[in-house]
Amino acid sequence: MSSRPKRPLSTGPNPTSKRQQARQIAATHDEVALKIAKELLQARPPPEQNNLDIMPGFGISHELSQDNEAEAMQLFVESAEWEGINAFDEFAAASQDFKTLWKTSVRVLHMPPNCMLAPQNLLQYGTSTSISDKVVFGSDFSKLLTSLIIHPVWGHEFGMFRLALQFAVKCRIGHRCVWPEKEHHARGYQAIETLRHMLDQSRDGPETISDMLAKAIGETEIAQDDFPVFLLTIADYVRKEDGHDLESYTQCHGLFPFPVMIEDLRAIERALDNYPWVEKSWMTTTARIWAAFKSELGNDKVEFPEPGQLKEYFSRNVEYVFRVIFSRKKQKKDQGGPDARLSQSLPGEQERNAMDDRISRLERGHAELVSRFDQERLRNAELLKRAEALESESLSTTRSSNDSQLRTENELLSGQIERIREERDTAKDQLREEARIRLENLTQARDQLSKAHDEIDYLESEKGNSQVELESLRNTNVELTKELFDVKQGCNNAQKNLIEATQGWSETLKDLSEARQNIASLERGQGRI
Template sequence: MSESQQGKRRPRGQKESDRPKKRQTRAPKAPPSDAALTAARDCLEQRPIYPGRRLDGHLRPDPAVEFATLNPEEEAEAMALFDASQSKVDYEKFRPVEGTNNPTVNEFRSLWKVCLRVFDWSPVFMISPMQGLKYRSVAKGAQQSGSSHAPENPEPPEDPDQPDPTQDPEGSQPSKGTKPSEVIFPPDFSKLLAALIVHPCWEWDVVLFILALQYTVKCRVDNREPWPHNDLLYRVSSLRTLRSMFDDPDREPVGIAEMLEAMHNSQAEGTRSRFSRFLHFLGGQVRSTPSDLRQPQTYLGVDALPVTIKDLRFLTAAVRDFDWGIESWNCSPDDVWKAYRAERGIGRDEVPRTNAETKKYTLRSLKDVYREIAHQKRVSRNGASRLEAPNQVDGLEAPYQSGLDDNQEDVAHEGGAEIPIDDMLNLPAEDTMVTSRGNVPDMPRESTPFYPEPRKREPRRKALVDGEETEDEEEDLQRNQRSEIVSNERQVMRDVRRRDQFGSGMMSGLTFTSPYDQFSSLPSFPRPSARLAPLTPVASGETLSQRLKADDERLERRFEASESSIKWLKEENIRIRDTQKSHGEAIRNLQRGAQLQICPPNEAESFNVATTTQRLGILEMENSNLGQQNQALQERIDQMIKDAAQQQTEWSEKVKTLEQEKSSLLGIVYEKDKTLALQREKVRTLEVQLNAINGIQQEIEPSTDEPVQPSIRLPDMVEKWSEGELDVDARVQASQLGSRRTRNKVAEAFSSSNPGLQRLGQRNY
């Protein structure tokens, strides 16, 4: 017996109860920090629950009848590629069972929930050749040729700093079914990817995350092709200088990390953006091995950088250790992920809700990816490749080209007569076909592609790339600023058409308005409350009736829109109730079937209890979800009815006020018109009297002071005159009585009877 075994024996005389016992209790988990909770809450507020109906608009249905009708040849080629691929084999091996605790299935479904909610993207499409990426498993069991017992899903943890250089994950081509799945991510990979997605440093922007992941893989596998691609360059303008360095035909063949280091050193301290500083820091964290350099960097003729779990670990460490300058950003991805799950819960209401939905959405995403691959291969065969860099640049070969390709799809089907994929593709000769060079496949766009302007080589940049020292820092700064101005003048990709389909090769309608180096919270715009405005003067040329008519028309349109929304919600509510009713009937039928499970021995019929119970559980869960949706719709209908009633009351009060003001104004106008009519009547009367007096004045001849004997007494005549009893002839006769002094008295009496003619009497008499 060995000494180590003897040392483990219990001494004589020592009872078993005296031996120290192992602690069975676990230490309680530490609660998330305040900064991590802040980051998680911001993410949940800015990115609400992803509605399932939006996914149907982003992914083509299966089968894609409309696409196959419009593009029959392309659909046939895409489905042939998919049927002949290892991806289909891996997908068919994915048979998740509801209600089981499978880490691979659970973490993959959780990744789907997070990726859809934060990035509005399918994780299968995000890490695909359409974004210049392809997931590669590095499980050691997959590297042994001829092994028939390789693990399917688990991916053992490995030390990224000390990998085995003798192992080549793509060196052998085992038969189908012996490699770990490269469609369904292993649990460790899904966890790391989900934790990275929810971190606030990406500002919930999938383009920034893809750029960081591409850069990580390029540093690890030493990929030296032009980067970033034009379709992603618009998001981070500070990387235009790096992109222009690839266009220099005399540049030295150095890695992208060295090129970014040169650009970083040539820029002034205050001109570096936060994201470019992070990429510079990230390049120093990545370590590569000889086996990394041998990994394939294409897939079916399309550039696809191999993404492994090592890349996610490098990226996680860089995000954790980089000084972002914001407290909530300085949290590690794992801390933010724990806080996110603590605040969100298990996400039962988020899609995909079941394992069956996860498998269905994965299949639709895969087929969209192969449709885009088939489209690019057809374009490449026609000699009009949409990829960025050609194989020859001004007659010179590109400085670096990976000779590895992923031919496992063809090797797997050698000797099989199912689908002659090589004959179907009929690729042209190498000297006649433009080779794919870009890391990210080009995407259809309307704007002009990026064509670099030829310019004289700058010796300072060469010195920086070669690692030389120079004392002319001022000249370097001026040259760098001049280069920045030229880059800014050549703005490209301004109006990129962004379709909302994963399989279309475009990003899902993403728009970005603020540069990365300016972090600011999104403003909120409160809804203004409706209130009555005071009556304002009517504009020139607009009558009161026209204004009231326009207000009535706007009010009617508002009411019609509200009624239409309420009607649609009621119809949706009825539809949900009908579906709930049908589910209830199905549940009752299943319950009756379960009750009939115990049958007499002479009956040959049998029922599957497990299947019935499973279907019953699914229908009950769907019925519960429909009930919640019905309740939410009912609450929304009630709120809209309440808002409509409130708006109707407010508008009714406003209309009532306008009607009152209208009535008041009409009354005032009526009184004014009546007064003006009376005044006009008085003016006409006075004009008649004035004309009569003027006629009398002309007929009367000058008389002397000799008295004239009147036919009537003067006092009586004055009294009758003042009382208005004399007619015109009598007044004329009275005006001729007596001397001038007497006539003046008569005129005074006449004028006093009518104050309006006082001045007239003084003038005439």
């Protein structure tokens, strides 16, 4: 009877050890992903009203005249997007992935998804008219887009994510027009600025945009961080297409934004997962980060929007997009191109730099005022010590003297010292309050200036805004300039008050010295008696 031969002992690696190592690596990646998710949720809490007031599609309106507003809303009502919003049910199972996308995009990027993939950002959802008219993104598309939004490479800012989306589509469809559309969208990356110049000089040629970016990175003289090289990595995962008529391929309500498809998102996902980040904590997959994010998100006690509110916000987002679409179509129809007069009338870079210089001078003046205030505070402390010593001496003299005149002088001196102390405390409180008010005004002025800069950039990118928006911007700049002048004047007044207070304290110190001499004289007279 034959027996089964025994299996020889394995001399290779232990499979159990390999599985343990794999589990340890997975656990490490999960810890890293959880740390990223927690930091993101701490940095981006649920939005409050002041956050919504500065978000596109919420507080930032695209104002139109009454007639134009009616036409824009008519365009909206007649669109497939209108039908999609009316049919939208946030509680339906099919809507949950898009609902998660909407909440995540608003919280993390401060940008609703329908305002993200919209003409004002040269982006649209899908490719053909039948797809791009759908206002609710598909389930797979929504889930993948949501997982990309939370990656730390974007720094919680839509601007960098917009560059990645646009670049992925441009690589896929072979688009060689100037990019980024606005120079400031390059965000200070020298390689991207060089690429924009190269595209502006040569819009036709055999080189792809990824080849041109690689060349631009090679020509960069100063050290750059990862982002331009990361964009180049996206191109490695893009499936390039040929033979498309770009205008008919990307048309959306008469405009031509870049069509974002799910394969573009997958290319970005692969680049994120495989790029050798300098920041080692990013060396984990987007899927792990998203899983950790969902787990931590369940611990939030605040939900935005509340159940039943999403459809209202959703409609406002899309209305905003249609105002932008109408403005651009009207501009194209009326003028046949960019509104040069509007571009010329917008505040230029020189004016904005001048405003920045005024803010810098104001900050330096405030710092100098704070320094002087600290010096005066030290002088006040020294004066207080001297006054207390003088008070102690005068009280001692009063106790040792039986002369009524000397006692009266001491009492008067004590009262004078008390009044000096009260005046000093009052002056210190006033100076602190003035400094606090100046600092608050400076902070408000800087915030308003930042908002004015954002609005200027927005107007420059739109060029179809109505004259009402332009006039509002001018008024904002005038009011800001006036407020800056008032703040500077307030600083000058505070400085003047400090000088006057210093002079008053010097005179008081002189009076105290004379009083001490009188006391000494009276003591000598008493001794002779």
